[in-house]
Amino acid sequence: MKKDFISIKDHDARTINHLIRQAYNLKAQARAGKKHELLQGESLAMIFDKPSTRTRVSFDVAMYELGGHAINITAGECGLGTRESVPDVARTLSRFCDAIMIRTFGHDTALGLAEHASVPVINGLTDLMHPCQAMADALTMYEITGDLKGVRLTYIGDANNVTNSLIHLAEKTGIELTVCTPKNYAPDKKMTAENEALLTNDPSAAVKKADFIYTDVWASMGQEKLAAQKNKAFKDYQVNGQLLKKAPKNVKIMHCLPAHRGLEITDEVIDDPVRSIVFEQAENRLHAQKAILVYLLK
Ligand code: CP
Numbered sequence: 001m002k003k004d005f006i007s008i009k010d011h012d013a014r015t016i017n018h019l020i021r022q023a024y025n026l027k028a029q030a031r032a033g034k035k036h037e038l039l040q041g042e043s044l045a046m047i048f049d050k051p052s053t054r055t056r057v058s059f060d061v062a063m064y065e066l067g068g069h070a071i072n073i074t075a076g077e078c079g080l081g082t083r084e085s086v087p088d089v090a091r092t093l094s095r096f097c098d099a100i101m102i103r104t105f106g107h108d109t110a111l112g113l114a115e116h117a118s119v120p121v122i123n124g125l126t127d128l129m130h131p132c133q134a135m136a137d138a139l140t141m142y143e144i145t146g147d148l149k150g151v152r153l154t155y156i157g158d159a160n161n162v163t164n165s166l167i168h169l170a171e172k173t174g175i176e177l178t179v180c181t182p183k184n185y186a187p188d189k190k191m192t193a194e195n196e197a198l199l200t201n202d203p204s205a206a207v208k209k210a211d212f213i214y215t216d217v218w219a220s221m222g223q224e225k226l227a228a229q230k231n232k233a234f235k236d237y238q239v240n241g242q243l244l245k246k247a248p249k250n251v252k253i254m255h256c257l258p259a260h261r262g263l264e265i266t267d268e269v270i271d272d273p274v275r276s277i278v279f280e281q282a283e284n285r286l287h288a289q290k291a292i293l294v295y296l297l298k
């Protein structure tokens, strides 16, 4: 049966931890100049219904460096669900390509694509989840700690697609995740069912013992109309110098990017040369996705 990568939840802990170690090894080998042709002749179709820098370029480069190639299809070109039905796009792309990556709005669209494709489908972000980002984040924390079990990760801000995938990641790896949001913006109960204890509304308490502090935009792609309202609701949840005074000195700062500087995070914090690891996270998209691609295609 073909495998997909729609949610971290769909995979057992052994697989997720294996993929993190595999990404670590592939990164070390790439740094040492080792060339892999693991995906020679394989093609990845990439559908983008939303903008992207990291996801698009890292998948493209990952395929190239593994000996394959990627084809970018923008929303306008494909008209997924408008010009043509999701099942028909899935069936057609499966005839040309060995895997499909999709970034879209509704999570059901990604599920529908996976259901009707005969090749692996990878979730490159939906409104509900961003699993490839969480895998890159896992690699980034693993490089620093050498073991994810018991690592204290505090996520502050909007409980969104990135948060949901971090919740799933924590369940598989033993990361001790705390999610800190305003009262009305807590993660969906379905996401936290297995671990209600991870929730708080108090940023100072949430960062007190953190090894890593993570934030993301308050208004995600597609929520532009909610931005003014959310900017007000989240104003006490900014990751700034004041808040960092309450955290351990050697805490690391994470953000999946793109950042709305001056809103969820200040320049001072995101540009901190010692504590900020946001561009390591960005680079690790490449290595984590290589591991995912090889796992799905080999
Ligand atoms: N973090 C992330 O997914 O970045 P892009 O939106 O630029 O792909």
Ligand code: NVA
Binding pocket: 125, 130, 160, 161, 162, 216, 217, 219, 220, 221, 256, 257, 258
């Ligand atoms: N939560 C953000 C993540 C961007 C990578 C969004 O969905 O826009």
